[in-house]
Amino acid sequence: MEVLYLYLPVVLLAFYVITQHFLRKLRNLPPRPFPTLPLIGHLYLLKKPFHQALAKVSYRHGPVVFLWFGSHPVLLVASPSTAEECFTKNDIAFANRPTLISGKYFGYNYTSLAWSPYGDHWRNLRRISSLEVLSSHRLQMLSHIRLEEVRTLIGRLFQVSTETPERAVGMKLALFELTFNIMTRMIFGKIYYGENVENSEEAKRFQDLIMATSRSISESQVLDFLPFMRWFGFGGTEEKLRVIHENRD
Template sequence: MDPPLFVYLPLIFALYIFTQHFFHKLRNIPPAPILNLPFIGHLYLLKKPLYSSLAKISNRYGPVVLLHFGLRRVLVVSSPPAEECLAKNDVIFANRPHLLAGKHLGNNYTSLVWTSYGDHWRNLRKISSIEILSSQRLQMLHGIRVDEVKSTIRGLNWASEQRRMVDIQTVFFELTMNVVMGMIGGKRYYGENMEEVEEGRRFREIVKDTLGLV
């Protein structure tokens, strides 16, 4: 009588782990946690908050760690050598992964956030640098940032006087979104004094759904 399947499963799993570990050592790649599970990779190691989980992994395996998020490889750099990734070798690390979210939310990977390095990316970066992020443009839009910060402070003061609990993460998210939309479209979609209430409601729903997909 043939042994049941569950007898072979531990052997197959052990062989898989050994093979992964053996070939990892043969290749010139950064260290990684030994247990790289099929399909999910190292996702089982991640808990909220994400930065805390990555810090624990870095403390154990070193400042440069290679993780697998599902079938996608992710390089975690948490030390001064990160400057080499972001400055000296920024072109090498400039490409974006072709995720499904980038296809549907980034107009088939053509937006600045999702497009890979190349002529199109350089053109978008030039436009954003001139029209939004230049010193002259930022100075012109200085009043929007000041007004939004003042509005946020007034809201916090009111909540304090009413002894209401405040979610700081939500407050700063709404502040950031109002600043960004004020600079781009001259509108605010969070908090008080919204000119387009229905438009603001739809915008908030879109942002919520988008963040859920990403």
Template sequence: MDISLCFLLFAFLYFLTTHFLTKFQNLPPSPSISLPLIGHLYLIKKPLHRTLANISHKHGPVLFLKFGSRPVLLVSSPSAVEQCFTKNDVVLANRPRLLAGKYLGYDYTTLVWASYGPHWRNLRRIASTEVLSAHRIQAFPDIRRDEVRSLIKRLHRDSGNRAVDMKSAFFELTLNILMVMIAGKRFCGGSAEELEQAKRFRAIVAETFQVSGATNIGDFVPIVKWFRLNRVEDKLRVLKEKRDSFMQELIEEHKQTRRSCCSDDRRNKTMIDVLLSLQDSEPEYYTDEIIKGMCQVMLSAGTDTTAATMEWALSLLLNNREALKRAQIEIDIQTGGSSTLIEESDLPKLPYLHGIINETLRMYPVAPVLVPHESSEDFVIEGFRVPKGTMLLVNLWAIQNDPRLWEEPQKFMPERFLGMEGQRDGFKLMPFGYGRRGCPGENMAMHVAGLVLGTLIQCFEWERDGEELVDMSEGPGLTMPRVYPLLAKCRPRPNMTSLLSHL
């Protein structure tokens, strides 16, 4: 028999068998062509969230895909997400064993990568009560206020015709806030040594999201690992060593301080101190590795994501001058014009500012595809059976930009969220995820973003760096960064000149 004929017969039988197995097992619908070894991976292109949205638009909001040997459930409708994160929340509380979790998650033991169980629940409790609780956030208002004022003083000093790199400014501010809470020290605006540490950490964060967001084909096609055809693992191994060394230095600094300090008054003031105190009582469990993993999660997740949200928000305001003006008027009324700077206590009284942040998170979510979940047993969704060990991908971007759910979704309209302060619009908007694995840092992120953006809007008139609209193209990466860092010009608002001069 001719070889080409044999190949065609094999392909026909393969696709026929796959089709009937899908029907027989009552699996969700699937794109018709799943290739041997790679499955539906041939469909995947960058950016991932847009590619997955196109696949869902063509085949349906609940799809069963094969990423090589790994079964994947792709969800892009609010009703399906609700079923995943309510009645099936425990079943879907695990994480898939991806290579990034092995190296960056300390062998799947960090808050992000640990499987659901006693260890993960303990990490979540520590994060929620010791680091990111409302009480802890309220205990550090001076840090946030001081960092915001440091930023506006620098902007005031340098205001004029020179454009400011807002990506760097936002990152440095969020890094300082988190570093003081976690390690008790600022990293930007200090000594030359601290600036070097900040530069080093920023490079680590950028590399983390770049490598984590890269497709590691070995996670889906095991034969690649056998033949070492992929070099992502080598990059992850090197990155792990950089991250590990950076965090160990911080821990050793705190251990030395604790040994030389005769009083216990310093203890529990920072996250590292809290964890070292726990290490004193349970050294076998609270190892340096556990402490480093917790700190890395907080720093990596809390700096880049919040900074990116503020950068997208200011970009949108520069392209929508009416919204910027409306926000200024709202803040002026609340603060009495030029009498005082905005405070965190003012934020609940600024609904339009909240609308700006929520609309930014809707259009440009920092996690356009939520961190993957994995099913610990079979479950049912929309009447379909999904087998144990299936990786769940929720295309948040597709839901939050669906014209069937949102009026003119590509138009920036903060007013769509007026009257919804403190609420989420069902499962149509969930930029911090949902359920057990939802982001515990939501309260912190909203505090920082609200205070920073509100202050910048109050104090300065903002202009684009050129006549053209700000380019809103999305860059590659796990957190959907801007393809070009935002450069913007600012000058003090006339009614704020006196106040800014006396800071």
């Protein structure tokens, strides 16, 4: 009996591997790295920097690779011609978005443009956005906002380089603030980043909400890909998302 218990995990693992192999053959799926681990799939292959890890997988297994990121199937496409085919000939098959937990709260139960599933509602939102936000007339009308914010950024970088030439400047943060200031000026008519914000208290609250949103999305992705982590202390993540969603509103 003790020997049976000793070999049981090995037998179960072998059965799992064989079953997965035959299922892949039946479904005619692209090649995938071996092994596909239970629960986590191919997440063990991901290391920083993320894009280089995916490039290594593609180099070893081909331009089209089927992966499991936990409970989510992922298609890795590293061929320009195949990517073009995905976005033209087979664009409908790839038009949907994964139903991540963050979309339930920040996307108003998957009804906003960024989170809505492909269909009539999404096409209507895209039409409104194209006409009211991204049309040539609208972009030209708001071009002065982009011009002013870019000039402000260049002036700030020039000032830093003049006063402290040895100081390194984090361009990632600078471009993040530039992007948000352009968006908020287009939407609200005011900026929330930089030294000369009109209402520093309101700006601070906005910045805190943006940071809290970013952190909560990162935390919720653990549950998106590894649902069993609810049993290991991640059960309160959805409550955090709900509170942040209310504060955003």
